[in-house]
Amino acid sequence: xxxxxxxxxxxxxxxxxxxxxxxxxxxxxxxxxxxxxxxxxxxxxxxxxxxxxxxxxxxxxxxxxxxxxxxxxxxxxxxxxxxxxxxxxxxxxxxxxxxxxxxxxxxxxxxxxxxxxxxxxxxxxxxxxxxxxxxxxxxxxxxxxxxxxxxxxxxxxxxxxxxxxxxxxxxxxxxxxxxxxxxxxxxxxxxxxxxxxxxxxx
Amino acid sequence: xxxxxxxxxxxxxxxxxxxxxxxxxxxxxxxxxxxxxxxxxxxxxxxxxxxxxxxxxxxxxxxxxxxxxxxxxxxxxxxxxxxxxxxxxxxxxxxxxxxxxxxxxxxxxxxxxxxxxxxxxxxxxxxxxxxxxxxxxxxxxxxxxxxxxxxxxxxxxxxxxxxxxxxxxxxxxxxxxxxxxxxxxxxxxxxxxxxxxxxxxx
DNA sequence: CCAGCAATGGACCGACCGGTCCAGTCTAGG
DNA sequence: CCTAGACTGGACCGGTCGGTCCATTGCTGG
Numbered sequence: 001x002x003x004x005x006x007x008x009x010x011x012x013x014x015x016x017x018x019x020x021x022x023x024x025x026x027x028x029x030x031x032x033x034x035x036x037x038x039x040x041x042x043x044x045x046x047x048x049x050x051x052x053x054x055x056x057x058x059x060x061x062x063x064x065x066x067x068x069x070x071x072x073x074x075x076x077x078x079x080x081x082x083x084x085x086x087x088x089x090x091x092x093x094x095x096x097x098x099x100x101x102x103x104x105x106x107x108x109x110x111x112x113x114x115x116x117x118x119x120x121x122x123x124x125x126x127x128x129x130x131x132x133x134x135x136x137x138x139x140x141x142x143x144x145x146x147x148x149x150x151x152x153x154x155x156x157x158x159x160x161x162x163x164x165x166x167x168x169x170x171x172x173x174x175x176x177x178x179x180x181x182x183x184x185x186x187x188x189x190x191x192x193x194x195x196x197x198x199x200x201x202x
Numbered sequence: 203x204x205x206x207x208x209x210x211x212x213x214x215x216x217x218x219x220x221x222x223x224x225x226x227x228x229x230x231x232x233x234x235x236x237x238x239x240x241x242x243x244x245x246x247x248x249x250x251x252x253x254x255x256x257x258x259x260x261x262x263x264x265x266x267x268x269x270x271x272x273x274x275x276x277x278x279x280x281x282x283x284x285x286x287x288x289x290x291x292x293x294x295x296x297x298x299x300x301x302x303x304x305x306x307x308x309x310x311x312x313x314x315x316x317x318x319x320x321x322x323x324x325x326x327x328x329x330x331x332x333x334x335x336x337x338x339x340x341x342x343x344x345x346x347x348x349x350x351x352x353x354x355x356x357x358x359x360x361x362x363x364x365x366x367x368x369x370x371x372x373x374x375x376x377x378x379x380x381x382x383x384x385x386x387x388x389x390x391x392x393x394x395x396x397x398x399x400x401x402x403x404x
Numbered sequence: 405c406c407a408g409c410a411a412t413g414g415a416c417c418g419a420c421c422g423g424t425c426c427a428g429t430c431t432a433g434g
Numbered sequence: 435c436c437t438a439g440a441c442t443g444g445a446c447c448g449g450t451c452g453g454t455c456c457a458t459t460g461c462t463g464g
Contacts, residue, residue: 002440006431009440030232030316033421044443049423056422110315112378114232126378162391165384166364169371176314176328182367189364193395208410208461235451246413251453258452411460417453424448430441 001053013051016041021063021107029060029110061121064111068129071108072136074098079133082140083147085195092187096180099171106175134164141194150198163190203255215253218243223265223309231262231312263323266313270331273310274338276300281335284342285349287397294389298382301373308377336366343396352400361396368392 005013019041023032034048034056052058072079075098078091108126115122138160144150170183207215221243225234236250236258254260274281277300280293310328317324340362346352372385 004440006440008431012441028315034423035421045423046425046442046444050441109374113312113315123378123380130375130379158387158391161384161387162368165371165375165388166368167371168374168384169367169369169388172311172370172374173332173367176325177332178325182363182370185360185363186367186371189360189395193391193398196395196398206410210461211410214411236453237451247453248412248414248455252411405464407462407464409460409462412458414455414457416455419452420450422447422449424446426443426445428441428443431439433438434436 001051009051012043012047016043016048016051016059017062017066019043020059021066024060024063024107024111025105028105029107029114034059057115057119060111060115061119061125064108064115064122064125067108067111068125071129072132079136079140082137083143085144085149085191088140088191088194092191095167095187096183099174099183100180104175104178106171109172109175130164134160137163144194144198150194154197159194163194166190203253211253214245214249218245218250218253218261219264219268222261223268226265226309226313227307230307231309231316236261259317259321262313262317263321263327266310266317266324266327269310269313270327273331274334281338281342283345284339285345287346287351287393290342290393290396294393297369297389298385301376301385302382306377306380308373311374311377332366336362339365346396346400352396356399365392365396 002009016037020032020037023036023040027036034045037048037059038044048059049055052062054061075091075094078087078094082088082091112122112126138156141150141154141156141159145152145154145156166186166189167183170180170186173182174180218239222234222239225238225242229238236247239250239261240246250261251257254264256263277293277296280289280296284290284293314324314328340358343352343356343358343361347354347356347358368388368391369385372382372388375384376382
């Protein structure tokens with residue numbers, strides 16, 4: 001990486017990351033090559049290695065960071081204000097819609113498996129994203145509790161963790177089967193169980 | 203594939219599949235090579251292509267089949283007789299233990315991403331495994347219902363689907379983070395919600 | 405016992421692809 | 435301006451690895 005990036009440099013780097021992200025979606029992480037990225041982003045080998053001296057791995061890592069942010073951004077503004085049952089329902093719809101649209105390609109999951117445990121950074125990115133995600137869910141549950149919709153002694157963290165797991169599972173099944181049934185079931189059941197806790201405390 | 207396999211042939215084929223499975227766990231799907239498999243199984247290139255004329259893809263597919271069966275077998279006999287709350291608890295322990303032991307390598311998931319949508323068979327294997335798994339869960343819920351532990355009008359399929367998603371999500375988070383917190387939370391919360399349905403029908 | 409096919413060994417190939425290198429162009433700052 | 439360093443183009447390299455081929459051995463059924 002050069003000492004300093006000019007405006008032009010930043011633009012190119014960005015173009016490469018976004019283009020690479022698209023390529024990975026289309027061709028799949030396993031089969032995408034640097035040449036594919038070059039073609040897509042109208043750049044040369046030397047540019048790739050200019051901005052990502054660590055080579056392919058570093059590029060994939062940058063894409064992973066980009067994708068992780070995307071995942072959370074796509075859920076806004078709903079994920080940020082889960083303070084009523086209606087808000088939860090709207091958020092659920094957005095999540096289902098997002099992943100149905102994405103279809104059967106999970107750039108982030110595949111990316112992680114590719115870059116894998118080899119690099120320390122890959123795992124950190126995913127972990128941080130999951131943490132942020134779960135914290136948003138926890139905040140939503142706390143908001144409901146504050147509104148008197150949930151009992152004061154509800155175990156917020158376990159609930160949030162279970163909900164996050166349910167979503168992840170629904171998504172991974174969607175990726176495997178192409179069907180969003182399980183994602184829907186997981187979200188509906190998760191929210192329903194939360195509601196019934198409000199009516200009949202555990 | 204030859205017209206007919208002799209006893210020796212079957213043994214060799216089996217040795218290759220099991221060895222390949224081990225290699226994939228150790229080296230990771232992305233980096234494992236046919237030479238690794240050869241070394242591990244004390245076989246030659248020609249043997250690999252003799253038993254798997256389709257090459258690497260066909261071998262990976264065979265391994266995937268093998269792994270899928272393994273996943274369900276490892277949960278027996280518990281998964282097969284979920285007819286009391288104690289049985290569910292025991293099963294939960296087995297699942298957590300199995301995946302904690304497996305650590306952060308998911309041969310099946312990685313396999314699917316590698317062979318991917320390219321081959322029609324890969325998806326079918328995963329789908330079939332998920333179906334069998336979910337059906338076992340559904341049978342367990344029905345058993346509880348029959349025993350009067352759950353209300354007669356409970357939505358068995360949605361419950362089973364949500365539970366399966368929760369497990370899958372817990373596992374995939376375990377793979378990403380190395381921590382089994384979410385898998386535990388998902389299973390505990392899932393079973394707890396089922397129980398509370400028994401006490402306070404939805 | 406002897407065809408015929410399964411089973412095995414291993415040399416060899418060739419494409420693919422990540423990575424290197426250098427030569428040339430643009431640009432910001434003094 | 436002019437020069438240092440960012441930026442770009444693209445030829446080239448070399449290892450890796452899936453896949454092919456043929457020669458040899460072993461088994462099996464008629």
